[in-house]
Amino acid sequence: MMKKVLLLTALVLVLPFAAFAGSSVDFTNGGGTLSGTNSGLTLTGSTLIAANGLGGGLITGSNLGTVSFSTGVLSGGTLQMGGTFAAGGAFTISGNGTGGIPNGVIFNGSFTGPVTWTLITLGNGTHNYTLTGSLTGTWYAGGTINGATVQLTINTGRGFFNGKTTVSSGDTNFTTVPEPGTLSLLGTGLIAIGGIVRRKLQMLRS
Structure with a gap:
């Protein structure tokens, strides 16, 4: 389960930083x-x-x-x-x-x-x-x-x-x-990471 959490985290990080390549x-x-x-x-x-x-x-x-x-x-x-x-x-x-x-x-x-x-x-x-x-x-x-x-x-x-x-x-x-909207996309990705990790950790504890 933790491997899946890490994989999802990596994917969400890659998307905004790929856009930041400009x-x-x-x-x-x-x-x-x-x-x-x-x-x-x-x-x-x-x-x-x-x-x-x-x-x-x-x-x-x-x-x-x-x-x-x-x-x-x-x-x-x-x-x-x-x-x-x-x-x-x-x-x-x-x-x-x-x-x-x-x-x-x-x-x-x-x-x-x-x-x-x-x-x-x-x-x-x-x-x-x-x-x-x-x-x-x-x-x-x-x-x-x-x-x-x-x-x-x-x-x-x-x-x-x-x-x-x-x-x-x-x-x-x-x-x-930087491409337009890059910073907002990066912020969205970080928020998504927080939500995913929080939910997965709750599942592991239950």
Whole structure:
């Protein structure tokens, strides 16, 4: 009998925590000025143009909000040939309420590890740069979430990064975003466990 109680308890626990596994949300941005010195890289004026998975669907538009960030200091390499920036800084995604996007700060956090600044040399001798880094911070619906971002600059021609360029496109993805109703489902599961265990213990004592 006790084995059955333990099995039922495990099943009720698994259901709400399976729902808590959540999903992912992906944001796309374009444009904006990427400035850099040995003190760090900073993105300003980049426009949020798409959000996939926020509320379950794809939202697109020419101006849904903004994406901005700053990194820590240059810790290795160079601005021209590629290098590594320290963790820290700030990363913010804000919506303007258009098309189902929340109005206000959607994510506010920072880089959790080294930020990689990579020089890409194309076959014709021209260059692009990519910035990649992992993130952690506060989600607009509450709680802390983790993610990663990749930002691609426009082609800088045969020259190298001179302290300022434009972002061509960027993609930022967050995982383990709680599904709506997860907390209430978890609470329901815990209440059910209490009732099941109480009834089974009463049966064992009788």
